[in-house]
Amino acid sequence: MHNSDEVPNGTKPKKIFSRSNIIVYGTLLIISIYYLLPLWVMVMTSLKGMPEIRMGNIFSPPLEVTFEPWVKAWSYACTGINCDGLSRGFWNSVQILIPSLILSISVASVNGYALANWKFKGSEVFFTILIFGAFIPYQIMIYPIVILLREIGLMGSTAGLVLVHTIFGMPILTLLFRNHFAAIPEELFKAARVDGAGFWGIYFKVLLPMSIPIFVVAMILQVTGIWNDFLFGVIYTKPATYPMTVQLNNIVNSVQGVKEYNVNMAATLLTGLVPLAIYFVSGKLFVRGIAAGAVKG
Amino acid sequence: MSTKTPSVKVCDLDLQFGDIKVLQKLNLEIAQGEFLVLLGSSGCGKSTLLNCIAGLLDISAGQIFIGDKNVTWSEPSERGIGMVFQSYALYPQMTVEGNLSFGLKNARMPRDEIKSRVERAAKILQIEPLLNRKPGALSGGQRQRVAIGRALVRDVDVFLFDEPLSNLDAKLRVDLRVELKLLHQRLKNTMIYVTHDQIEAMTLADRIAIMKGGKIMQLGTPNEIYNHPKNLYVADFIGSPSMNFLNGELKDTKFTNGSLELPMGSYQFIKKTNLKNVTIGIRPEHIITGELSKKAPVITNVTINLVEPMGSDTLVYANLSDVQIRIRMEGNAKVKIGDRLEIGIDPSRASLFDTQTEQRI
Numbered sequence: 080m081h082n083s084d085e086v087p088n089g090t091k092p093k094k095i096f097s098r099s100n101i102i103v104y105g106t107l108l109i110i111s112i113y114y115l116l117p118l119w120v121m122v123m124t125s126l127k128g129m130p131e132i133r134m135g136n137i138f139s140p141p142l143e144v145t146f147e148p149w150v151k152a153w154s155y156a157c158t159g160i161n162c163d164g165l166s167r168g169f170w171n172s173v174q175i176l177i178p179s180l181i182l183s184i185s186v187a188s189v190n191g192y193a194l195a196n197w198k199f200k201g202s203e204v205f206f207t208i209l210i211f212g213a214f215i216p217y218q219i220m221i222y223p224i225v226i227l228l229r230e231i232g233l234m235g236s237t238a239g240l241v242l243v244h245t246i247f248g249m250p251i252l253t254l255l256f257r258n259h260f261a262a263i264p265e266e267l268f269k270a271a272r273v274d275g276a277g278f279w280g281i282y283f284k285v286l287l288p289m290s291i292p293i294f295v296v297a298m299i300l301q302v303t304g305i306w307n308d309f310l311f312g313v314i315y316t317k318p319a320t321y322p323m324t325v326q327l328n329n330i331v332n333s334v335q336g337v338k339e340y341n342v343n344m345a346a347t348l349l350t351g352l353v354p355l356a357i358y359f360v361s362g363k364l365f366v367r368g369i370a371a372g373a374v375k376g
Numbered sequence: 377m378s379t380k381t382p383s384v385k386v387c388d389l390d391l392q393f394g395d396i397k398v399l400q401k402l403n404l405e406i407a408q409g410e411f412l413v414l415l416g417s418s419g420c421g422k423s424t425l426l427n428c429i430a431g432l433l434d435i436s437a438g439q440i441f442i443g444d445k446n447v448t449w450s451e452p453s454e455r456g457i458g459m460v461f462q463s464y465a466l467y468p469q470m471t472v473e474g475n476l477s478f479g480l481k482n483a484r485m486p487r488d489e490i491k492s493r494v495e496r497a498a499k500i501l502q503i504e505p506l507l508n509r510k511p512g513a514l515s516g517g518q519r520q521r522v523a524i525g526r527a528l529v530r531d532v533d534v535f536l537f538d539e540p541l542s543n544l545d546a547k548l549r550v551d552l553r554v555e556l557k558l559l560h561q562r563l564k565n566t567m568i569y570v571t572h573d574q575i576e577a578m579t580l581a582d583r584i585a586i587m588k589g590g591k592i593m594q595l596g597t598p599n600e601i602y603n604h605p606k607n608l609y610v611a612d613f614i615g616s617p618s619m620n621f622l623n624g625e626l627k628d629t630k631f632t633n634g635s636l637e638l639p640m641g642s643y644q645f646i647k648k649t650n651l652k653n654v655t656i657g658i659r660p661e662h663i664i665t666g667e668l669s670k671k672a673p674v675i676t677n678v679t680i681n682l683v684e685p686m687g688s689d690t691l692v693y694a695n696l697s698d699v700q701i702r703i704r705m706e707g708n709a710k711v712k713i714g715d716r717l718e719i720g721i722d723p724s725r726a727s728l729f730d731t732q733t734e735q736r737i
Contacts, residue, residue, distance in 0.1 A: 266465035266538075269432050274479030274526070275453030284478070288469035 125149065125344035132340050148341035152349055156342055158329035161318075165346055168326030172306060172353075174237050175322055179244035179305050184297050187249055188290075191256025192282050196268050206257065213250035221314060228315060235317040243315055244305050252297055259293040260286060295361050303354045323350050381444050383408045383566035384429060384534055389438035391421075391428060391590075398424050399590045402438070408533075409564045413577040416587035417613070422570045423538055425587070429568065430536050431455050442534055453482070455534075458527025462539040464519045466511035472498075472522050473507040476529050497528040500559070517548045524559070537569040541576065553579060574614055578602070586610050604727065608734040611657045611727055617691055619657040620701040623731060626654040631728070636697045638674055642724035646737055653731035660691065660704040664720035672720020678703075680715045692717065 094100075120137050125148050127141040154164040161167065193199075194206050224243060225234065233239030263286065271281045312322040321329075327350045331343045384406040391399040399421050406412045414422040427433040429440060431452040439448045447455045466475050473494060480490045498504045501521045511519055520540060527535050540556075541549045557580055560567055571577055577584050578598045585595045586609075594606040605611035611619050624633030627650045631638040638656065664672045678694035678701075685691075685707070692703040692711055696719075703719060705711065728737050 264463050264465065266461040266463050267467070269427075269430075269452075270459065270461060270465040270526070271467070271478075272432060273430060273452045273457065273459045274530075275451075275482035276478070280482060285467050289467075 121344045121348060125341050125348060127341055129337070129339065129341060148339070148345040149349070151339075152330070152342045152346035156330050156346065157333070158326050165323060165326055165330070165349055168321055168323035169349075171237070171316075171320050171326075172323040175240050175244070175312075176302065176305050176353075178238075178241045179248070180298065180301050182241065183245040183248040183252060183301055184294065186245065187252030187297070188256045188294070189282065190249070190253045191258075192260050192286060193278075194253065194257045195260035196281070197278065206253075209250050209253055211250075213254070217247070217310065221310075225314070234315065235320070237316065237320050240311060240315045240320075240322075243311050244301075244308070247311075248301055248304065251300070255297055255300070256293065259290060263289070299357055299361055302357045306353050381408075382406055382441070383410065383443065384568065385439075385441040386425075386429065387439040387441070389425070389428060389440065390436045391424060391433065392436045397590060399428070399435075402590070402592065404585065404592065404595070406566055406568065409566055411560050411567045411569065411580055411582045413581035413584045414568065414570045414587060415572070415574060415577040415584050415613075417572060420587040421590040422572075422587050424590075426536050426538055426568060426570050429534075430457055430459050453479070456532045457534045457536055458530045458532045459536040460520070460523045460527050460538065460540045462542050464511070464523045464543070466519055466522055466526075468511055471508050471510055472503060472514070472525075475511065475522055476507075476525050479526065479530055493529045493531065497525040500528065500562075501525050516544050517552060520544065520552060524556075528563075533566055535565050535567045537567065537571075539571055540569075542571070542573070549576075556580060574616065578614075586613060603725075604736070605657070606736050608655060608657075608729050611729070615659055617660050617702045617704070619659050619727070620663075620696075620699070622656050622658075622697060622699055622701075624654060624656065626651045626728065626737075631656055631723070633697045636676065638721065638723050638726075640723045640726075640728065642673065642722075643726065643728060644724070645728075649737060651730060651737070654737065655729045655731045657727040657729065658701075658721060659725070660702040662722065662725045663701070663703045664722065665703060665705050665709070665717060669718050669720030672722055674721040674723065676719060676721070678717050678719055680711055680713055680717055683711055683713060694719075 123140055124132060124137065126144050126146070128143065128145050128147070131142060152164060153166055155162055156164045158168075190209075194202055228234040228239045228242075233242060267285065268281060271285045276284060306322075307324060308322070309324045309328065312325045313328075316322065316325075327346050330346050382405040384404075386402060386404040389399055389402040389404075390397070402425065404425075414425060416422045424433065428435050429442075431447065431450060431454075435448070439446060441447065442455050442457065445456075452459075467478060470478065476494045476497060477490050480493060485493075494507070495504075498507055501524060503518065503521050503525060506514060506518060506522070511522065514522065520543075523540070537556075541552055544552060553576055560580075569576075569580060581598055583595060583597055584601050586593045586601065588609055594601060594610045596604075596606075601610060601614055605614060608621075612621070622633050622636070624631050624636075626640070629640045629643070629645075629648065631640055631654065633656075669675060676696070678696050680692055680694050681700065682693040683690060684693075687707055689707050690705045690709045690711065692705055692709075693700055694703060694717060695701070703717070711717065729735060730737050
């Protein structure tokens, strides 16, 4: 295609198999295989029957595709004394997730907004204390919170867990929102004040509409964090209100009977589906939001 | 200025951020319909002063009056001001119409009143076809027009501009500058305009306040500022290329620097004195060259060091009494390095300063 005696003119021709390309794409390929292989094994195993699994070829696709393990995992796998599968845990998790999500994001965004735009005496100290909260290990706070929840009568209830998630999400979310609002040109805020908008007017009419991407980011953070939470779920709720992750653990780690690898795999995939879906749905919006969030340009 | 109540009055204004004094004992009166420009280099407190007048910064001491109302503690929206910012600060998610009407909606104005005001502003600024667009789809000049419109619809007496043209390219800046001046002539509002661009200041202002370190160095008409700078800072700041300064001695109304002698008889002294250390300032454009130099009160010869042709005029660098001076000649002046040049100086157009106090004498 490209002669060595050709006179340089116009676009410089690029070699496809250059050393840098091989290194870059080669590394990417190896890393993706490394990460995708477990997923492949899980999906394949979950679609096999037990006899086929016992044959041992964990990497091979199923000879006979069956969805039975998925159905069982969802609707009649046994966890402890209940045999209604993960479905109950799923709805429990939804009931925990939605209020925690709304509550933590609304409080944290107003927090961040106030700390960025309505600085008050001691606001920096307040912010520092709040951020410091992010560095305290959860283990230290587990028992005090047990006492706290017991005293206010929320121990073991979904509401109690929602409260815990809201509190623990506060430092990082406040930081996220504060930094976002602080990066918005101050003049916009000043213009809104001259236009007679107050604290809530500026928040709802000016800043909120232009901050959708950061809300999506916060949502992604919270959905994955809360949905994948195991520790708080197992401590602060009771079996009837266990979130999905706790139920999954009970299914997978049950010591009685045969280990049903296909059901375990299906249950694990089902549990991971919500964060996965969030990434797929919001990923595009997320990127587009950042690109469209140009304030000045 | 006038006997009427001033449009904006600032009394003994102090502003501190912690220990840093940004504004100190600042007094300023702006007459009804006046175009006042606050000019200064960055960090001189000019934008801060504007923000204080707007009510966007809480002041440490002093009072601010707008009209005959004491607005020292009022919210920005209650002060009867409109403000235009450097970055336009348009609400990105609203249409142009939404941007214009936002303030009016916040004031709970009736819908038809909002509509008629927006239409009027759009007509004045010729942005009617853009009303349904979002700021992202506008050019820089259009955005700045919308920003001005947002101040216009508020139907206020005082407009505040915070470097409104600084983000525009050079050509557009000149165009909008002219438009702003026309707008002022038409609306006759009081306007306070912050800029670091002295051309903008000179062309737009009725009066200019030159600021430095939180203080007003001189407040006067562009003509006064340019021809009778009150101190060395103002003299050096205003004018591009800047003024030439020579140090010397003043005795019996005669300035001497080595072999150079300038009789200052025709100079308007504030107070006639004899001083060991004085600085004389002569503008590059006040140094006379060519045929006319022969008629000048003082004539001397210099050798050209450097020539900078700028099209409309030519800037010549030469040594006078061991100081490099700049001389502005006409654009097609035929001069080259090493030429001897006869120059004439008119002492009545020069400025004399006490070198110690830096004040005009």
